[in-house]
Structures are given as C-alpha cells and as structure tokens.
Amino acid sequence: MSILAWIALGSCTIWAWLLLGQGFFWRTDQRLPRRAAEPDRWPSVAVVVPARDEAEVLPVSLPSLLGQDYPGAAEVFLVDDGSDDGTGDLARQLAARHGGLPLTVTSPGPPEPGWTGKLWALRHGIGLARARAGGAPDFLLLTDADIAHAPDSLRTLVAATANDLDLVSQMARLRVAGAWERLIVPAFVYFFCQLYPFRWINREGARTTAAAGGCVLLRTAVAERAGVPDAVRGAVIDDVSLARAVRRCGGRIWLGLAERVDSVRPYPRLGDLWRMVSRCAYAQLRHSVLLLAGTVAGLCLVYLAPPVCLAVGLFGGDAVAAWAGGAAWAVMAGTYAPMLRYYRQPLWWAPLLPVTAVLYLLMTVDSAVQHHRGRGAAWKGRTYPRPQTAPER
Incomplete structure (x- = not known):
C-alpha cells in the first residue's frame, strides 16, 4: 500500500476509537440532573x-x-x-x-x-x-x-x-449568530468535550x-x-x-451542557474568536514545544488527512486511501452532528469541520508564538507573560 493509504487507515482507526472509546464525547445528553422533590430548607x-x-x-x-x-x-x-x-x-x-x-x-x-x-x-x-x-x-x-x-x-x-455533588457546572450555550460564530463556536465546545469527556468527568x-x-x-x-x-x-x-x-x-463534580444558561457576548469577527482561543491555547499545552508539535501533527492526522486522502485517492486512483479517508471524514462529520443540533445549526456545516480544525491549529500556533514573544495571555488590557495551567498537585 502507498504511504497515503497508510495515513488514511491510521486516521480511520483513530476515528473508530474516538467514536467508541473516548467516553462518547460526541453525545450531548449530559444535562443537569433534576431532583424529584424540593428540599425542606433551601441553602443560602x-x-x-x-x-x-x-x-x-x-x-x-x-x-x-x-x-x-x-x-x-x-x-x-x-x-x-x-x-x-x-x-x-x-x-x-x-x-x-x-x-x-x-x-x-x-x-x-x-x-x-x-x-x-x-x-x-x-x-x-x-x-x-x-x-x-x-x-x-x-x-x-x-x-x-x-x-x-x-x-x-x-x-x-x-x-x-x-x-x-459539591461542584455543579454547566457549559453555557455560546452565542451563534454570524458566519464566523457558526463555523467556530460549536466546534469549540466539541473539541472541549473531546478533550474532557463529560461522562468521564461525572463518574465518581x-x-x-x-x-x-x-x-x-x-x-x-x-x-x-x-x-x-x-x-x-x-x-x-x-x-x-x-x-x-x-x-x-x-x-464530587458534575459537568454538562446548559439548556437555559446562555452567553450573550458577541464574537462577530474572526479576530474576536481568534483572541478568545489563542489567549489560553498554549497554556493548555503546558507551554511545551513538544506538546505543541504533537498537537499540530495530531490535528493534521485526525482532521486534515481524511479529506486530503479522499481527494488525492480519487484523483490518483488509490482506492484504499480514498475509502479510508472517506470513512474517517464520515465518522468525523457524524460525531459533530449532535453538537450542531444542540446549537440549532444546519447539518451541512458538519463536513466543514476540517476547515475549522485548520483555524484552531493556526490559533494554537499563534498562542505559542505570542507566549515566546513575552506577550502571554492577553485579555482586556492585561497580559500574563507566563500564564499557568491547572496545577497537577
């Protein structure tokens, strides 16, 4: 088999694992648990x-x-x-x-x-x-x-x-109005859920x-x-x-998607969304160049390889690369569809997830560049040159 076919098969295997082995992160049914009876005394x-x-x-x-x-x-x-x-x-x-x-x-x-x-x-x-x-x-x-x-x-x-439960948290429904918000915001929550599957978080x-x-x-x-x-x-x-x-x-902790808690902050321009993501993306990677390189390679393999392998395989006559790339892209779009429904967006946005992934890749690289230039996480007039991640101990 060609190298392209091996790449496509690798991506397809990863998506099969993400579909079944990553806590069903793509499902949107983790909603606020409700109590049948109200308490005798409501706490302050x-x-x-x-x-x-x-x-x-x-x-x-x-x-x-x-x-x-x-x-x-x-x-x-x-x-x-x-x-x-x-x-x-x-x-x-x-x-x-x-x-x-x-x-x-x-x-x-x-x-x-x-x-x-x-x-x-x-x-x-x-x-x-x-x-x-x-x-x-x-x-x-x-x-x-x-x-x-x-x-x-x-x-x-x-x-x-x-x-x-000692901590109950809801992921507020972010504003989705303009074209850039439709392209980037649902994917932001989708990627968060992929990184932190709610089902895993909510297990004791x-x-x-x-x-x-x-x-x-x-x-x-x-x-x-x-x-x-x-x-x-x-x-x-x-x-x-x-x-x-x-x-x-x-x-004890619980995290889920909100039904009636909404962010009203507008992000009408790409630059607004870019700053929101890039200010902390590199902090998530613990300011590690190795983790950054691994993230870039992973994003390329998981999100970019499927459509590229499909297109090149079809035009180049590589059947294995074409069907494996197409299958991976189909699983990718299928797992993204529930998040689009949650945000009440048309499902035809789902195949565009590789485009959004490229933007997130660039935002992450920009976050690293700004950090190494000493600008760190800038937000509302403040700059934190060496922002910290969550402490491990």
Missing part, C-alpha cells in the same frame, strides 16, 4: 460575578441574575475589576431599575502579583460573601458577567446538589476533571477545604484548575 447562595469592562453585556445578563426565582436566601456580589466603561455604576442602575435579589458592587483594586484578574476578583467577592453578618453562605455561584440565566437557573443548580473517582467557568455552583465548605481561589490564583484556564482543586480534596 452568594452569586459572585467578576466583571471587567462589561457594560455592553450587563443590561442583559445582570437582570437575569437579580430576577432569580429562588426560595432561599441569595445575594449577588458584582466585583468591578478596574473597568473603564462604567460597569460598576451601570450595575447599580440596573439593580435600582429591576430590583430582585440584593446587589453589592465592589472593586478590589489591581490584582496582586501572581494573580489573574478574574481570580483576584473572585477572591474579593467570595471574601465579602463569607464576611456577611449572617455567616458564610452554603453555596457560591461563580458566573461570568456575560452569562444570562433563566429565572429557575439557580433553583435547578442547587437542587442538583442533592445527589451529594474519575481522573478526568474539568468545569465550565461561566457557570459553577460550588459548596462553600468544599471551596474552603480546597483553598479556592488562592490555590489556583495564577491559572489562566481557571475552570479546569478549580475543578482539579475540588477533586483533589475529595469533592
């Missing part, structure tokens, strides 16, 4: 929202938090992380206009050395919540400023913890661990036992770091 919750220059999205997201239909005691802490666009003042105006849950707006000042801005803001908000006269809340809801919650979101999150005692930082409900006692957020203060990929810290101290 502090909602902590780190916000930096979020005036564009706050009019949609903040009223959804203030308007939560929650039977227990709940309070919202919005931490204005050095915004220049009037985020804090706007939050107060929205609270006065919409009412609902009590809102405290505070600002901790610039982060101390070794802290990322978001985790510094979370530290300040969690500290305020713990210092309340009534005592520390039973739970912390850590949610990003661009996340809009359905009115029963907090109630269903808390109810899910009745299954002895599992080694695979992750969370989705936009929506995390965390038991306060477990957060204190895990040393959160101080234990992960320098992590750029803070959600995975947080989940690992919780699991290391014996906490």
Whole structure:
C-alpha cells in the first residue's frame, strides 16, 4: 500500500476509537440532573460575578441574575475589576431599575502579583460573601458577567446538589449568530468535550476533571477545604484548575451542557474568536514545544488527512486511501452532528469541520508564538507573560 493509504487507515482507526472509546464525547445528553422533590430548607447562595469592562453585556445578563426565582436566601456580589466603561455604576442602575435579589458592587483594586484578574476578583467577592453578618453562605455561584440565566437557573443548580455533588457546572450555550460564530463556536465546545469527556468527568473517582467557568455552583465548605481561589490564583484556564482543586480534596463534580444558561457576548469577527482561543491555547499545552508539535501533527492526522486522502485517492486512483479517508471524514462529520443540533445549526456545516480544525491549529500556533514573544495571555488590557495551567498537585 502507498504511504497515503497508510495515513488514511491510521486516521480511520483513530476515528473508530474516538467514536467508541473516548467516553462518547460526541453525545450531548449530559444535562443537569433534576431532583424529584424540593428540599425542606433551601441553602443560602452568594452569586459572585467578576466583571471587567462589561457594560455592553450587563443590561442583559445582570437582570437575569437579580430576577432569580429562588426560595432561599441569595445575594449577588458584582466585583468591578478596574473597568473603564462604567460597569460598576451601570450595575447599580440596573439593580435600582429591576430590583430582585440584593446587589453589592465592589472593586478590589489591581490584582496582586501572581494573580489573574478574574481570580483576584473572585477572591474579593467570595471574601465579602463569607464576611456577611449572617455567616458564610452554603453555596457560591461563580458566573461570568456575560452569562444570562433563566429565572429557575439557580433553583435547578442547587437542587442538583442533592445527589451529594459539591461542584455543579454547566457549559453555557455560546452565542451563534454570524458566519464566523457558526463555523467556530460549536466546534469549540466539541473539541472541549473531546478533550474532557463529560461522562468521564461525572463518574465518581474519575481522573478526568474539568468545569465550565461561566457557570459553577460550588459548596462553600468544599471551596474552603480546597483553598479556592488562592490555590489556583495564577491559572489562566481557571475552570479546569478549580475543578482539579475540588477533586483533589475529595469533592464530587458534575459537568454538562446548559439548556437555559446562555452567553450573550458577541464574537462577530474572526479576530474576536481568534483572541478568545489563542489567549489560553498554549497554556493548555503546558507551554511545551513538544506538546505543541504533537498537537499540530495530531490535528493534521485526525482532521486534515481524511479529506486530503479522499481527494488525492480519487484523483490518483488509490482506492484504499480514498475509502479510508472517506470513512474517517464520515465518522468525523457524524460525531459533530449532535453538537450542531444542540446549537440549532444546519447539518451541512458538519463536513466543514476540517476547515475549522485548520483555524484552531493556526490559533494554537499563534498562542505559542505570542507566549515566546513575552506577550502571554492577553485579555482586556492585561497580559500574563507566563500564564499557568491547572496545577497537577
């Protein structure tokens, strides 16, 4: 057989394994577990929202938090992380206009050395919540400023913890409106699920661990036992770091796709999406050139080889390369289809996944280039020259 045929067969074998052996990552049925009966006493919750220059999205997201239909005691802490666009003042105006849950707006000042801005803001908000006269809340809801919650979101999150869960996290449904968002956003979640299969994460005692930082409900006692957020203060990929810290101290974790928790942040241009991915892609690879090289080679073999082998095999008369490449591409598109349905997108986007994979490959390489130029993870005017991954110990 030709070298091309061997490459096609290798890719086909990998896709057969991904289909059956990677925790069924492509299925989208990991949804929030529901409780049949409501608790006799609803635990208290502090909602902590780190916000930096979020005036564009706050009019949609903040009223959804203030308007939560929650039977227990709940309070919202919005931490204005050095915004220049009037985020804090706007939050107060929205609270006065919409009412609902009590809102405290505070600002901790610039982060101390070794802290990322978001985790510094979370530290300040969690500290305020713990210092309340009534005592520390039973739970912390850590949610990003661009996340809009359905009115029963907090109630269903808390109810899910009745299954002895200490951390319940939902992957918010990201905005998909423009062409670039349709091409890149569903694939972003698909790749995340491939890297961190939700079924594996949700098994008790599992080694695979992750969370989705936009929506995390965390038991306060477990957060204190895990040393959160101080234990992960320098992590750029803070959600995975947080989940690992919780699991290391014996906490039980659940992660799934959201049904009524949505990100309202727009990414209309390719550059917006590029910055979102590239700011932490190299951190995910632990800033290793060897891991980067392996990732590039793997992406080429898994995502690019199938259509290339099919095309070259058909035009060059290599039947093995053609059918193996075609089979791999078909499995690839088939596993992507459920995510497209979840995002309510046409299934004809599925065969375009190799194009999206090329873009992610370039974003990852760009992330490495920026890191080695000393620019690190740049986000909203801050640069972390040596961003950290989730600690292993």
